[in-house]
Amino acid sequence: MDNFTVGVVVFPGSNCDRDVSWALEGCLDIRTKYLWHESSDLSDVDAIVLPGGFSYGDYLRCGAIARFSPLINSLDNFVKSGRRVLGICNGFQILTESGFLPGALTANKNLNFICDDVELDIVSSKGGWFNDGGEKQTIKLPIAHGEGRYHCDSDTLKKLLDNELIALRYKNNPNGSSFDIAGITNEKGNVLGLMPHPERACDETIGGTDGVVTLKSLILK
Amino acid sequence: MINQENYDLNEALKVENLTINDYEEICKRLKRKPNRTELGMFGVMWSEHCCYRNSKPLLSKFPTKGKNVLVGPGENAGVIDVGNNQKLVFKIESHNHPSAIEPFQGAATGVGGILRDIFTMGARPIAVLNSLRFGNLDKSSNVDLLRGVVSGIAHYGNCVGVPTVGGEIDFDDSYSGNPLVNVMALGLLETNEIVCSGAKNIGSPVLYVGNTTGRDGVGGASFASSELTTTSLDDRPAVQVGDPFIEKSLIEACLEAFKTGDVIAAQDMGAAGLTCSSAEMAANGNLGISIDLDLVPSREDEMSPYQYLLSESQERMLFVVKEDKINDLIKKFNKWGLYANVIGQVIATNEVIISHKGQIVAKIPTSALSDDTPVNFHNVIDTPPDYLLKKWEWKESDLPAIYEQKIFSLKENKNFSYSEIILKLLSNPSIASKRWIYKQYDSQVQSNTVFKPGKSDAAVIRLREQNNKNKNKVFSGIAASVDCNSRWVSLDPFRGAIAAVAESARNVSCVGAEPVAITNNLNFSSPENEIGYWQLSSSCNGIAQACEALETPVTGGNVSLYNESKNKDNVITPINPTPVIGMVGSINNVEKAISSEWKNIDDEIWLIGSTKSDTTIAASSYLEYFHGEITGRPPKIDLVDEKFCQNFLRNAILKSLVVSSHDISDGGLAIALAESCILSSKGATIELTRDLNRDDNLLFAEGGSRIIFSISKINENEWLNYLKENQIKIPSSVFVKKIGRVSNETLKIKIQDKDICNIRVEELSEKFNNSISGYF
Numbered sequence: 001m002d003n004f005t006v007g008v009v010v011f012p013g014s015n016c017d018r019d020v021s022w023a024l025e026g027c028l029d030i031r032t033k034y035l036w037h038e039s040s041d042l043s044d045v046d047a048i049v050l051p052g053g054f055s056y057g058d059y060l061r062c063g064a065i066a067r068f069s070p071l072i073n074s075l076d077n078f079v080k081s082g083r084r085v086l087g088i089c090n091g092f093q094i095l096t097e098s099g100f101l102p103g104a105l106t107a108n109k110n111l112n113f114i115c116d117d118v119e120l121d122i123v124s125s126k127g128g129w130f131n132d133g134g135e136k137q138t139i140k141l142p143i144a145h146g147e148g149r150y151h152c153d154s155d156t157l158k159k160l161l162d163n164e165l166i167a168l169r170y171k172n173n174p175n176g177s178s179f180d181i182a183g184i185t186n187e188k189g190n191v192l193g194l195m196p197h198p199e200r201a202c203d204e205t206i207g208g209t210d211g212v213v214t215l216k217s218l219i220l221k
Numbered sequence: 222m223i224n225q226e227n228y229d230l231n232e233a234l235k236v237e238n239l240t241i242n243d244y245e246e247i248c249k250r251l252k253r254k255p256n257r258t259e260l261g262m263f264g265v266m267w268s269e270h271c272c273y274r275n276s277k278p279l280l281s282k283f284p285t286k287g288k289n290v291l292v293g294p295g296e297n298a299g300v301i302d303v304g305n306n307q308k309l310v311f312k313i314e315s316h317n318h319p320s321a322i323e324p325f326q327g328a329a330t331g332v333g334g335i336l337r338d339i340f341t342m343g344a345r346p347i348a349v350l351n352s353l354r355f356g357n358l359d360k361s362s363n364v365d366l367l368r369g370v371v372s373g374i375a376h377y378g379n380c381v382g383v384p385t386v387g388g389e390i391d392f393d394d395s396y397s398g399n400p401l402v403n404v405m406a407l408g409l410l411e412t413n414e415i416v417c418s419g420a421k422n423i424g425s426p427v428l429y430v431g432n433t434t435g436r437d438g439v440g441g442a443s444f445a446s447s448e449l450t451t452t453s454l455d456d457r458p459a460v461q462v463g464d465p466f467i468e469k470s471l472i473e474a475c476l477e478a479f480k481t482g483d484v485i486a487a488q489d490m491g492a493a494g495l496t497c498s499s500a501e502m503a504a505n506g507n508l509g510i511s512i513d514l515d516l517v518p519s520r521e522d523e524m525s526p527y528q529y530l531l532s533e534s535q536e537r538m539l540f541v542v543k544e545d546k547i548n549d550l551i552k553k554f555n556k557w558g559l560y561a562n563v564i565g566q567v568i569a570t571n572e573v574i575i576s577h578k579g580q581i582v583a584k585i586p587t588s589a590l591s592d593d594t595p596v597n598f599h600n601v602i603d604t605p606p607d608y609l610l611k612k613w614e615w616k617e618s619d620l621p622a623i624y625e626q627k628i629f630s631l632k633e634n635k636n637f638s639y640s641e642i643i644l645k646l647l648s649n650p651s652i653a654s655k656r657w658i659y660k661q662y663d664s665q666v667q668s669n670t671v672f673k674p675g676k677s678d679a680a681v682i683r684l685r686e687q688n689n690k691n692k693n694k695v696f697s698g699i700a701a702s703v704d705c706n707s708r709w710v711s712l713d714p715f716r717g718a719i720a721a722v723a724e725s726a727r728n729v730s731c732v733g734a735e736p737v738a739i740t741n742n743l744n745f746s747s748p749e750n751e752i753g754y755w756q757l758s759s760s761c762n763g764i765a766q767a768c769e770a771l772e773t774p775v776t777g778g779n780v781s782l783y784n785e786s787k788n789k790d791n792v793i794t795p796i797n798p799t800p801v802i803g804m805v806g807s808i809n810n811v812e813k814a815i816s817s818e819w820k821n822i823d824d825e826i827w828l829i830g831s832t833k834s835d836t837t838i839a840a841s842s843y844l845e846y847f848h849g850e851i852t853g854r855p856p857k858i859d860l861v862d863e864k865f866c867q868n869f870l871r872n873a874i875l876k877s878l879v880v881s882s883h884d885i886s887d888g889g890l891a892i893a894l895a896e897s898c899i900l901s902s903k904g905a906t907i908e909l910t911r912d913l914n915r916d917d918n919l920l921f922a923e924g925g926s927r928i929i930f931s932i933s934k935i936n937e938n939e940w941l942n943y944l945k946e947n948q949i950k951i952p953s954s955v956f957v958k959k960i961g962r963v964s965n966e967t968l969k970i971k972i973q974d975k976d977i978c979n980i981r982v983e984e985l986s987e988k989f990n991n992s993i994s995g996y997f
Contacts, residue, residue: 012470012558015382018687019668025690052666054380057466113375113661117673144379144663200665205683205696205812207665207673 004219007035007045009091011066016052016088016199023199023215024049030219037066040074047084047218048075050091052144052197062105062147063093072098084127084218085191089145092183092193101184101193102160103152109176113146117207118196119171120182124164127189129217139210141196143174143182148195150177150184163187168194224582228257237264243595250589258527258575259583262590265493265531266500269782272594275748276780279761283775284768289737290776292415297338297489298408299776300415301738303807305697307684308410310344313352313403313703313742313803315781320402321449323460324369328402329377330463333535335406336383337489340472341538343416343479344408347667348682349378351388351404352703352742352801356397358650358996363392366400367658368997374404375661380465381472384670385662387680389703391651395711395797398786399449403742403779405703405803409684412479418488420506420541420567425485427499427510427565428547430478430554431471431537433520434495437461438533448747448783448793467536470557475538477553483546490537496530496590498539499565500573504591506541512565514577526575526582541567599754605713606752612712613854617838620848623916626977632849639920639970639978642847643895644988646888646921649846653992654899671698676900677816678702678731678884679806698811700734703803706886709855711797712840714756716855718763718800723858723926724886725804726771730867731882731928733814733874734806736771739764741778741802746785746795756798757782764800770860773804813875817883818900819963823934824880826905826961828890829870830927831862833954836918842887843921856924862955863926869947869957870928878940882930889921891970891978893929898968899986907961907970916972931963 006024010017017034024030033045037055042048055066066072072094079085079100087095095101108114120139122130130139152160157179160166168183175195183194198211234244237260247255247263255263269275285293291308292300298312316331332349339346351374356363378385383406420427438461478484486506488498495512503510514529524532542550547563554561568574573590575583604610621629627636637645646652659674671681679702704725710717726736741764746753768775785795808814819826830836838844839853873879881901885893894905909919932940944957951957968985970978 013380013466015380015469015666019666022668022685022687022690026692053382054466054469057380057464059466112372113379113663115379115663115665116660142665144665146375146379197665200668203668203692206668206670 004046005031005033005044006218007042007048008032009035009037009048009050009071011037011053011055011069013055013057014051014053016197020049020051020199023202027202028212028216035071037069037071040070042074042078048078050087050094052089052091055090055094062090063097066094067098079191082188082190086218087193088197088199089195092195093147095191095193100191101186102156103150105147106149106151107147108149114174115144116174118143118174120168120196121171123166123169126164126167126185127192128220129167129185129192129214140208141198141210142200143196145195149175150181152178160184167192223256223584224580225256233257233260237261238268239264243267246595251585258530259585261527261531262496262583262585265496266590267594269780270492271497273780274595275597275599275782276743276757277596278598279758282761282765284765285774285776287738287772287774290774292776294775294777296418297341299738299740300342301776301805303684303697303699304809308415309407309699309805310339310342310410311405311407311740311803311805312338312777313405313740313801314338314779315401315403315742315744317399317401317744317781317784318449319460320370321399324366325373326460326462328370328373330461330535331402331404332374332377333463333465333468334491335404336381336468337491337538339406339408340475341416341487341489343412344410345476345687346383346406346408346472347669348386348407348680348701349383349404350386350680350701350703350803352705353388353390354396354401354707354799355392356394357392360397363397364996370400370402371658371661377463377465379663381469382666384664384666386664386670386682387674387701387703390655390658391707393707393797395794398794399784399796401744401784401796401799403744403801405740407699407701407805409686411476411686416479416484416487418486418502418505420502420508420510421485423508423567423569424544425541425567426544426547426563427512427567428540428542428550428561429517429537429564430540430561431559432464432467432534433518433560434529434532434537435520435534436524436528436532439528439531449786461533461535463535467559470559471536474554474557474559478550481546483543483550484540485543486541488539490539492533494530494532500587500590502539502541503571503573503587507571509568509570509572509574509587510565511568511574514575516562516564518560518562526577530575597748599748600751601758602751602755609712612852615839615853617915617918628917630847632847640980643891643978643980644984646842646846646892647895647985648988648992650993652842652887652892654990655993656990657994657997671811671814672816676818678728679734681732681811681814683811696811698808698814700729700732700806700808701804702728703801704728705799705801707797707799708845708851709840710760710800712853713855714759714798715763716857718760719767719858720855721800721802722764722767722771723860723863724884725802726773727867727884727928729804729806730871731817731884733871734808735871736773736804736806738776739768739773739802739804740776741800743778743780744784744796744799744801745782747783753795760798760800767860771864813877815874815879815881817881817897819897819903819905819931820880821933822903822963822965824931824963825937825959826907826929826931826963827957828927828929828960829866829957830925831859831866831955833859833862834924834926836922836925838918838922841889841921841923843889843917858924858926862952865952865955866926866928870930873943876943878932878936878943879930880933882928885925885927885929886923889923891920895968895985897929898982899989902982904964904967904982905961906964909960909970909972911973916977919972
């Protein structure tokens, strides 16, 4: 486990890449490595985080350009191998744009960017991303996004529900997301996308440690 | 041979905002007539925005040196030593006129511009604050302006990944046609050496990096240096368009480039674009620069030399670099998808030489552009204007007598209880929660923001370099606050300016940090009007005096004049004079910093303040918002006591004796108490003793260098010991007294054992939180 390395992807416009790296290395002692968006060699990382930010400026649509990057193109095999991928905020948007997760993220209902702390219900234990066996069923994490309103058609929603793919739901829906969805996993459970920022809650000095379990679970098999 | 085309001189001078005297001076300096392009270059370089032609004599009064100041005024931004070998770069700048006519892009590029000033020096931007002024929100155009400005700041700041951590906003009708948008940025130096702007090494290549040059923002600096009129909307092309994505990439590429040590000098292209940056690099290095415009990456065809030189297209920088490292540097920029073109070189003669299509289109001695720039001297009136002298006669006894704990509002012609007045003040947009605004700003990115916005008197940032992953270290921190009570400045520019410096320092002290230095943004009306100039001059005197006394030197700033608007009937409305102070302070252990909300039930609530600093209803928020009167002379602040109170409290905070602290400002003691209740969802039981003043003075008076703070139960003895040990040092004019305890659910205030206010915190919050958001 000592050599376990989490790849943190850097697109031009990513701006939470260093925060993720600080949370993992500084707070949790997990080794990280930056992966430049043009690289397609993922052989020396054991898990991947797609961090928040505005990849390629997020012009056109959030995540719409990032999905064509060499790195995302090589992600398919990585996911199929069962290794873990965590998409936070813009990372979640990229995962839906590139089809690793269903649905889409659209502009917040009030059309404004929202930066706030939100209460979240842990809905599913799939992939073990949230529950470390403790009692905690509700966590508080920061959000910061302009386009975080999760949307999907009713068939997809049914599939999400039937397969327990909804990981997190807002207690007080801030952005108009369908079914209060804040985060979902793929069927296998090794890919998680969420709008809240667990990396901003791994450190008491800046407000809370409710994000620790999620980042720590990157090293789960 | 220099290209000399004919042009209409009068028309050209008008466009460039130059006088005929300026023109004669230019001819003298060039020893010939300038061509049209050269005249344009002089126009921007000699504007107030670039050379402070009206304010220069006043700015020279500011103290600019201090033990922690590494770089003072003159460079792109100020630099201070914050200990542990860390250097903090900071500056404030305005984007008022662009925001008036195009609020979204005006505000967005305001953020972009000030960030470039920071990273040009080798620092990574770590925080942004803003100070905003708008007309009252009952007018829909002001609501639209606020919405546009806030989304512009959010758009740029959020995307570029720099947290917006604090700010202030105030509403007054004088800003209706001319809102103020001031942005302060702070950065932490990541290079060993501060990157300066002076060109060095003759023959070194001049490298242009960043975005392309277009026609946007041509003449922006001249435009910013004249008043707004009904036709100003036609100047919309003078407003630049920003691209925060390019800026983010530019930050990364520049910092990578600076770390190699291969960049000899750097200057961002801000106001006056290529003209200003090349002239300043040449002048600061005492050398010359030659530039070939054909090598400049452009986004539009057929641009004229004039347009190239005066374009204010965003996200561009000019470097002087080591010749043998040029390819490595270009590669770094290309990796981030940015242009990097060699467009000229450093030359031995002290001239800026510009060529275009094989012809020299401008050839100006650098000294002609930037040395001894013209100064407009104005006469300063020696007594305050009559209308103010009259207002200063106002006294508290002019208010209606208090009858059965009810006060008659002169504004609404009816009686109100104290509780009703508190709720009324809390829902005034200038006092109410600014949550609707700061919720749109990413305040957390970079993972160093210690308190959420609105929770503390000053923003607190942990100083952790982005690549530092050592958690076991004790991190130091910095605090920052922007402040200006523009009502006070309008009623007494000297006292008001002193108060602005004192308040910003007090805010920084309230979190536990030591005030170190300031940057300032002087927003005033036309200096050609004698009252406008008197306001500017008196404010500068006040700032100078306060900064001297509080030992917080001025490291730079920005002057924005001609802030006034003209309506259809040609009636001119000048803004309230608004000298915004951006204070920074440092704290050795960031874990010691405290916020302003109550912490535990039963904690003691204390008050510190000075009787030498006036505590008065004159010029207060209560007088304006409850009685509808903007009058009276604002409080005089005793700077010696002010400093004592701040030091005394700060030392107690650093000993971990104090768990919350909040300065008393708009709305007085009652509002400060209410705010600490709202932020904590806890109540307070307060007992006050009646003095010679009216009860509304006890509750709502402002001034007095006062701060409320709370002591946790477990620290009570230690606190009393600290107080006793220091008793002898406390001046007789300073009081430190217990006024109550933190409680559940309600804010109760007694005066002489009589209940005068009893409000549930829920009700306070409801008024406080739903005021501004109600307009959208």
